[in-house]
Amino acid sequence: MDEAFVLTPEDQRKTSGKRRNHRRDVPYSRLRLLRAKVNIRESQQSANYESDVEISDKREDRALTSRDVYTSERTFQTAVRPISFEELATRAIRRTTGETLSFQGPIPKAIQYDLATNRRILTRLFRLPRNADIVIRDFSIGGDHPFRAIAVFVDGLADKTIINTHILEPLMYLTNLDHQTPRGQWLDHIKQALVPGNQAVAFKTWKEASENILAGSTVLFFDGISAVLSVETKGWEHRTVGLSQSEAVVRGPHDAFTESFRANTGLVRAKLRSPRLVTEMLQIGTLASTDVAIMYMDGVTNPKLVTEIKKRIMGIEIDYLPDSGMLEQFLEDGPISFFPKFLSTERPDRVAYGLSEGQVAIFVGHSTFALLAPVLFWTLLQTSEDAYLRWPFGSFIRVIRLISLTIALLLPSFYIAVTNFHPEMIPTDLMLAIAASRERVPFPVVLEVVLMEFSIELIREAGIRIPTIIGPTIGIVGALILGQAAVAAGIISPLLIIVVAVTALASFTMPNYNLSFSVRLLRFGFIVAGAAFGFYGIALGLMILLMHMVTVRSLGVPIMSPIAPRRTSSPDSLLRGKIFKMEQRPNAYWPLRTRKEAEVTRGFDPRVADSEEAKRARRGWGRRGRVKK
Incomplete structure (x- = not known):
């Protein structure tokens, strides 16, 4: 020009x-x-x-x-x-390929017949040649009468060995193509050549093609064919299955989820081997798509529950969803409440058990935590180890956790109320000991408790952020040094050190990380209530808290069920029942199949057999005492 x-x-x-x-x-x-x-x-x-x-x-x-x-x-x-x-490189590409650099105009929805047009669309779609990790390989298919094709994949997400051995090599030596037939019919022959080594799926839209490329698959474009083949070649590096970090147990499996999406779903299938187990795939994200898997037991889980979860997930409009923690906040009922509405776990055995009970599991991308819903408040106080222990031991541990929850929530506020408002409710010797320990303390009790609680939170956070080798040491040594120095300086009373230490130990017994956060935040609210009104303020706070808890729902299910509302359910709620007596699934989940055990599970025991026969006989009698025909 x-x-x-x-x-x-x-x-x-x-x-x-x-x-x-x-x-x-x-x-x-x-x-x-x-x-x-x-x-x-x-x-x-x-x-x-x-x-x-x-x-x-x-x-x-x-x-x-x-x-x-x-x-x-x-x-x-x-x-x-x-x-x-960059302009010189652009002109060089134009001279060597004989085509314009990028596709002009809006990108069509369907794959084009012309390979050059598809290449220009790829150039514009993936910002080539600036995007250095998108690889396009040119090759020819057919022996004597070859036709052009390209393979597109992401370097680092796809396994190059699989691409060279199981895709390019079989197609380059493919000779049984009938050149008299239209090229649109060759796709079946090409697919058959790839099936023995890989899973090949045909697509006809650019949206599906781009999603498969970014997911680690290799997408094949052919000259004269308005469709592509997506071949499974995922092979990125990821962490192997390791030990559970946040849900350690003494008895039971020790494996945990990893950053591999398919490995996580595979771990659940390995433990729950049933053809009823269904995995539905969804995608979230307008800027970058994230895979979301919904797993449930067909015929056991209520389909209305599955439909509700899918509707909520599909209604999310976000550019990028990196972890299951963000999805949990999008899906939960009442986001203002402190209590979790989903059970976040990294243990495959717990997910498998929840699916068998009628719950729904949600996996998000490369997140190491799965979500179980709906969830009950009593489930947050349970661990997978409870099911592996005999019922007296499991019940004892659950009672310990419930007492620890009460201590972690109310002990500091109880100490403030007794010291400031109700000293007559404790023995005289104890009251005099408390007064003597606080004789040199210049601060009021409320400020004293708040300072110590804040110090404990600092030590807890520092122990998490500091490297693992010295993290526990910092927590223990820091607590000892701070406590001893504070008592020696007369800033804190010795009895308060004991109160705060017992409160911290009780909060550490919470098996659920989100529940422990809720208890830690609510503890400060009860401290304020106890400092303002004493036991009356604590009682008022408990009443408000219980009224709130009975209104909290997880996907429409009250989290306080089966106690509020009261209904007959499985004995595995607050306490651990006998394993052969837990015949029913939790009614709060509204499962399609309520019974999970036979009426007689210990037929070898004559006492159990006789008692079961007596129960069936009593159930057979009518109102007038006669057996129903």
């Missing part, structure tokens, strides 16, 4: 004035036209880049003044723009 550059009228006026002033002194040349031509010839046969710049001066009979020289140089610099390296 030729571009002519002339002087502006303002420059011409300045130049003409300068000429009139110097007409008698210096000969000059009048610049009528400055023209710059930049010719870029693109040819498939020639790889030479030619750029000719012509500056013609039609009248050379006069000499240029200094003003004219300055004006011409400035105009020349504006006309001849320096060419960047």
Whole structure:
């Protein structure tokens, strides 16, 4: 394209004035036209880049003044723009491929027949060649009459060994193609050549093709075929199955979920081997899609529950969803409440047991935690180890956790209420001991408790963030040094150190991380209530808390069920029942199959058999004492 550059009228006026002033002194040349031509010839046969710049001066009979020289140089610099390296690379691609760099216009929804057009769409869709990890490999299919094809994959997500051995090599040596038939019918033959080594799925839209490329698969484009083949070649590096970090147990499996999406679902299937186990795939994200899997037991889980979860997930509009913790906040009922509405776990055995009970499991991308819903409050106080222990031991541990929950929630506020408002409720010797320990303390009890609780939170957070090798040491040594120094300085009473330490130990017994956060936050609320009104404030706070808890729901299920509302359910709620007596699934989940055990599970025991026969006989009698026919 030729571009002519002339002087502006303002420059011409300045130049003409300068000429009139110097007409008698210096000969000059009048610049009528400055023209710059930049010719870029693109040819498939020639790889030479030619750029000719012509500056013609039609009248050379006069000499240029200094003003004219300055004006011409400035105009020349504006006309001849320096060419960047990216533009040179663009022109080189155009010369070698014989096509434009990117697709012009809106990207179509369907795959195109022309391979060159599909390549231009790929260039525009994935920002090539700037995007360095998107690889496009050209190859030919068929022996004597080859036709072109390309393989597209992401370097780092796809296994190159699988691509070379199981995709490119079989297709390059494929010779049983009938060239008399249309190319649209060749897709089945190509798919059959790839099936023995990989899973190949055909797609016809750009959305499906791009999602499979970004998921680690290799997508094949063919010249003359308006469809693509997506071949499973995922092979990125990930952490192997390791030990559970937040839900450690003494008895039971020790494996935990990893950052591999398919490995996590596979761990659940390995433990729950049933054809009823269904895994439905969804995707979230407008900027970057994230895989979401919904697992449930068909015929056991209530389908209304599955439908509700899918409706909530599909209604989420977000650019990027990195972890299951964010999805939990999007799906929960009543986001203002402190109590969790989903059970977050990293243990496959707990997910498998929840699925068998009628719950729904949700896996998000590369998150190491799965979500179980709906959840009950009593479930948050349970661990997977409870089911592996005999019922007296499991019940004892659950009672310990319930007492620990009460201590972690109310002990500091109880200490404040007794010290400030109700000293007559404790023995005289204990009251005198408390008064003597606080004789040199300059702060009120409330400020004293808040300072110690804040110090415990600092130590807890520091122990988590500091490297694992010295983290526990910092927690123990820091607590000892701070406590001893505070008591020696007379800032904190010794009895308060005991109260805060017991409270911290009780909070550490919470098996659920989200529940422990709820208890820690609510503890400060009860501290304020106890400091303001004593036991009356604590009682009022408990009443408000219980009223709130009976209204909290998890996907429509009250979390305090089966106690509030009261209904007959499995004995595995607050306490651990006998394993052979837990015949029913929790009614709060509304399962399709309520019974999970036979009426007689210990048939070898004559006492159990006789008692079961007696129960069946009693159930068989009518209201008048006669057996129903």
